[in-house]
Amino acid sequence: xxxxxxxxxxxxxxxxxxxxxxxxxxxxxxxxxxxxxxxxxxxxxxxxxxxxxxxxxxxxxxxxxxxxxxxxxxxxxxxxxxxxxxxxxxxxxxxxxxxxxxxxxxxxxxxxxxxxxxxxxxxxxxxxxxxxxxxxxxxxxxxxxxxxxxxxxxxxxxxxxxxxxxxxxxxxxxxxxxxxxxxxxxxxxxxxxxxxxxxxxxxxxxxxxxxxxxxxxxxxxxxxxxxxxxxxxxxxxxxxxxxxxxxxxxxxxxxxxxxxxxxxxxxxxxxxxxxxxxxxxxxxxxxxxxxxxxxxxxxxxxxxxxxxxxxxxxxxxxxxxxxxxxxxxxxxxxxxxxxxxxxxxxxxxxxxxxxxxxxxxxxxxxxxxxxxxxxxxxxxxxxxxxxxxxxxxxxxxxxxxxxxxxxxxxxxxxxxxxxxxxxxxxx
Amino acid sequence: xxxxxxxxxxxxxxxxxxxxxxxxxxxxxxxxxxxxxxxxxxxxxxxxxxxxxxxxxxxxxxxxxxxxxxxxxxxxxxxxxxxxxxxxxxxxxxxxxxxxxxxxxxxxxxxxxxxxxxxxxxxxxxxxxxxxxxxxxxxxxxxxxxxxxxxxxxxxxxxxxxxxxxxxxxxxxxxxxxxxxxxxxxxxxxxxxxxxxxxxxxxxxxxxxxxxxxxxxxxxxxxxxxxxxxxxxxxxxxxxxxxxxxxxxxxxxxxxxxxxxxxxxxxxxxxxxxxxxxxxxxxxxxxxxxxxxxxxxxxxxxxxxxxxxxxxxxxxxxxxxxxxxxxxxxxxxxxxxxxxxxxxxxxxxxxxxxxxxxxxxxxxxxxxxxxxxxxxxxxxxxxxxxxxxxxxxxxxxxxxxxxx
Numbered sequence: 001x002x003x004x005x006x007x008x009x010x011x012x013x014x015x016x017x018x019x020x021x022x023x024x025x026x027x028x029x030x031x032x033x034x035x036x037x038x039x040x041x042x043x044x045x046x047x048x049x050x051x052x053x054x055x056x057x058x059x060x061x062x063x064x065x066x067x068x069x070x071x072x073x074x075x076x077x078x079x080x081x082x083x084x085x086x087x088x089x090x091x092x093x094x095x096x097x098x099x100x101x102x103x104x105x106x107x108x109x110x111x112x113x114x115x116x117x118x119x120x121x122x123x124x125x126x127x128x129x130x131x132x133x134x135x136x137x138x139x140x141x142x143x144x145x146x147x148x149x150x151x152x153x154x155x156x157x158x159x160x161x162x163x164x165x166x167x168x169x170x171x172x173x174x175x176x177x178x179x180x181x182x183x184x185x186x187x188x189x190x191x192x193x194x195x196x197x198x199x200x201x202x203x204x205x206x207x208x209x210x211x212x213x214x215x216x217x218x219x220x221x222x223x224x225x226x227x228x229x230x231x232x233x234x235x236x237x238x239x240x241x242x243x244x245x246x247x248x249x250x251x252x253x254x255x256x257x258x259x260x261x262x263x264x265x266x267x268x269x270x271x272x273x274x275x276x277x278x279x280x281x282x283x284x285x286x287x288x289x290x291x292x293x294x295x296x297x298x299x300x301x302x303x304x305x306x307x308x309x310x311x312x313x314x315x316x317x318x319x320x321x322x323x324x325x326x327x328x329x330x331x332x333x334x335x336x337x338x339x340x341x342x343x344x345x346x347x348x349x350x351x352x353x354x355x356x357x358x359x360x361x362x363x364x365x366x367x368x369x370x371x372x373x374x375x376x377x378x379x380x381x382x383x384x385x386x387x388x389x390x391x392x393x394x395x396x397x398x399x400x401x402x403x404x405x406x407x408x409x410x411x412x413x414x415x416x417x418x419x420x421x422x423x424x425x426x427x
Numbered sequence: 428x429x430x431x432x433x434x435x436x437x438x439x440x441x442x443x444x445x446x447x448x449x450x451x452x453x454x455x456x457x458x459x460x461x462x463x464x465x466x467x468x469x470x471x472x473x474x475x476x477x478x479x480x481x482x483x484x485x486x487x488x489x490x491x492x493x494x495x496x497x498x499x500x501x502x503x504x505x506x507x508x509x510x511x512x513x514x515x516x517x518x519x520x521x522x523x524x525x526x527x528x529x530x531x532x533x534x535x536x537x538x539x540x541x542x543x544x545x546x547x548x549x550x551x552x553x554x555x556x557x558x559x560x561x562x563x564x565x566x567x568x569x570x571x572x573x574x575x576x577x578x579x580x581x582x583x584x585x586x587x588x589x590x591x592x593x594x595x596x597x598x599x600x601x602x603x604x605x606x607x608x609x610x611x612x613x614x615x616x617x618x619x620x621x622x623x624x625x626x627x628x629x630x631x632x633x634x635x636x637x638x639x640x641x642x643x644x645x646x647x648x649x650x651x652x653x654x655x656x657x658x659x660x661x662x663x664x665x666x667x668x669x670x671x672x673x674x675x676x677x678x679x680x681x682x683x684x685x686x687x688x689x690x691x692x693x694x695x696x697x698x699x700x701x702x703x704x705x706x707x708x709x710x711x712x713x714x715x716x717x718x719x720x721x722x723x724x725x726x727x728x729x730x731x732x733x734x735x736x737x738x739x740x741x742x743x744x745x746x747x748x749x750x751x752x753x754x755x756x757x758x759x760x761x762x763x764x765x766x767x768x769x770x771x772x773x774x775x776x777x778x779x780x781x782x783x784x785x786x787x788x789x790x791x792x793x794x795x796x797x798x799x800x801x802x803x804x805x806x807x808x809x810x811x812x813x814x815x816x817x818x819x820x821x822x823x824x825x826x827x828x829x830x831x
Contacts, residue, residue: 038600080783110480110624135580141793146617166613167613168612168613168615169612169613169614170613171610171611171612172612172613173609173611173615176611176612177614178608178611178612178613178615178616180612180615180616184574185579185580185616186608186611186612187612188603188604189603189613190599190603193572193599193600193603193604195572196568196569196570196573196575196576196600197572197573197575197576197579197604198576199569199572199573199576200573200574200575200576200577200578200580201576201577201579201580202574202576203573203576203577203582204577204581204582205580206558207532207558207559207577207582208581209557211529211532211556212530214531220648230568232566232568233568233572233599234568235481236564236566236568236569237569237572237573239564239566240563240564240566240569240570240573243564322593325616330744342576380565381721396614397609397610397613397614398609398610398648398649398653399609399672399673400609400614400618400619400672400673401651401671403674403697403699404649404651404671404673404700404747405747406700406744406746406747406748406749406750407700407701407749407750407751407752408750408751409750409751409754409786409787410751411751414747422771
């Protein structure tokens with residue numbers, strides 16, 4: 001069953017570039033209008049999970065439900081331009097991640113690499129509604145969040161290769177994608193660690209508005225998974241965000257698996273959206289394999305936040321087509337479950353929607369795919385050609401003020417030692 | 428609370444004079460006579476009033492001549508100052524910085540309406556509002572992380588742990604995010620937070636409220652740690668920490684909040700990386716910080732009476748160590764005693780011993796001795812608690828042993 005408001009037909013004229021100036025929401029303004037979907041997950045065991053999924057209608061049908069009358073084009077959820085932007089972003093995410101897998105197996109990148117295949121709808125659906133000054137906080141599955149936010153594929157690929165031209169100068173790696181320019185606040189290796197940081201960014205937004213009297217409507221989106229929803233930091237931040245009415249959106253990418261731990265085996269009440277109202281914020285469940293549905297929910301949540309009405313908890317039901325990381329053999333998940341979700345591939349769904357609603361034709365979409373392929377190839381070439389960090393970079397950036405390394409026995413600050421810039425000083 | 432904390436060098440124990448003029452040492456005998464006259468009552472309860480110092484000629488406040496700001500005169504004989512307690516000095520420093528920069532904000536439990544559990548933030552919420560002095564719910568990990576996120580996006584939060592021990596709950600954020608994000612982001616984001624709070628063994632507060640976290644945090648790369656011990660350096664370090672672009676952890680001590688001292692009216696900051704020369708001497712270098720400074724000064728009184736001339740340095744900067752001041756002292760006296768409140772195992776003293784041995788081995792006439800607290804959870808019973816921390820008598824014995 002689709003989410004509660006996909007049956008509405010009021011056109012939405014959201015624009016991506018600027019602040020969302022949407023007409024007042026059609027549902028009742030109180031938070032109770034958002035108290036999750038009517039869908040309930042009653043089957044307790046993971047084996048029968050995919051049966052529950054089979055019982056639901058496919059997202060393509062759900063999207064088409066909204067299009068009641070094809071004659072009036074403004075009942076479509078998106079315009080052609082928006083549709084192409086969404087498509088391009090999802091294709092970029094998918095191609096980039098596929099290329100990462102190739103490069104990993106060729107020995108160009110190392111360590112833990114977590115790929116986002118299958119979850120593109122969530123990233124694209126939310127982040128494409130944001131402006132440059134809005135912030136995004138993610139976890140270790142952060143390549144695509146960075147790409148959607150605007151970090152160039154070259155910078156991300158170089159970072160993965162550990163080169164100096166990477167977005168974090170090669171010092172962060174796969175799990176620490178940061179960008180000051182695009183306000184990507186990480187990239188965190190421990191789950192739940194980024195949620196307080198996101199809460200802090202939202203706090204700054206409120207502070208700027210109320211204390212510094214600046215015109216600030218920036219929102220922050222925190223992305224994290226189902227496993228994180230059993231972690232204390234999540235609850236502590238839900239409390240504070242609702243208490244202080246911070247402009248933040250908590251997006252749960254519920255892909256049902258935390259490495260090998262099924263969500264149903266680890267959570268007493270698996271319906272995460274319900275935890276929002278317990279803290280005084282709306283909790284929404286949405287089909288995370290359908291970018292248009294995600295986008296609708298996102299618009300609502302972002303508008304709420306910009307208007308100062310506080311946080312929202314959005315649970316996106318999604319799925320990762322690959323293992324937890326490239327080192328995960330992915331043996332625990334049922335092949336039938338994977339097949340069911342593969343049939344709901346968000347890119348295929350959007351493509352079908354665009355073509356069937358005459359928003360784009362096959363040729364245009366093909367040209368986008370080709371363009372992205374070239375972009376990703378070029379990113380790999382750039383990363384390959386970039387230099388490795390030199391020894392001199394070792395001691396830089398440990399402190400913002402390198403006097404923090406202290407005063408050496410000779411009375412000079414250690415950072416004044418000429419060997420410091422060579423990376424060979426004793427600190 | 429009536430007990431006085433005067434050391435054998437009377438007022439100068441609490442003024443950060445750092446004279447490099449060794450002629451001053453000629454006055455050592457007269458200092459001991461001064462100590463007889465001073466109202467020093469070494470009862471166990473640390474109290475408030477400190478004796479106004481007798482007039483001294485203006486002193487050079489720096490061991491390492493660097494900042495002009497540090498030259499602001501601390502000796503009140505030459506300029507007028509105002510007297511206040513240590514927690515008021517912290518408050519003054521905090522208030523001045525909040526006035527100066529609207530991005531400075533405070534977050535912690537009970538810092539707002541309650542005024543802070545040790546009154547360090549008293550009155551600030553009324554002046555600056557509830558958002559700038561934020562009363563958080565009891566979630567150390569989350570509000571420390573919130574402070575870090577706020578710092579990354581432009582604010583300068585001062586995060587208070589009601590008791591330092593509570594920051595153990597924030598260890599994830601302090602270690603992973605506070606210390607590391609500047610590096611893992613390739614220098615893109617700075618985290619100018621100050622994390623402060625009272626720690627140390629108090630008056631029968633029990634094991635969990637008597638923790639010394641310096642040893643746990645010292646390995647975290649990317650943070651600086653300082654410990655204040657007098658109203659003068661408390662205010663100076665608070666201001667310097669807030670102005671610093673690095674994350675700084677400021678350790679205060681529960682028993683030192685009511686120390687009274689006269690501090691200058693003019694604005695000053697203390698250098699975060701420097702140590703403080705408390706009492707120059709010739710025979711032995713005693714390195715200490717926080718509350719143990721006062722135990723050392725009390726022992727110094729006894730030692731001076733016995734004819735020893737200890738040089739006492741308050742290291743102040745726990746990470747990184749000021750190896751210049753310490754090194755100069757070691758080169759002069761050739762004997763080192765470290766007196767600290769940290770645990771024996773893996774404490775600040777252990778690191779300092781290693782650093783001294785590594786850098787100044789040739790200058791030592793005797794092995795570095797380190798007096799630390801016992802590796803014991805702090806007991807509730809008063810007598811037991813007394814035995815877990817270093818007492819002046821032990822310091823005297825150690826000095827006598829080292830100086831044989």
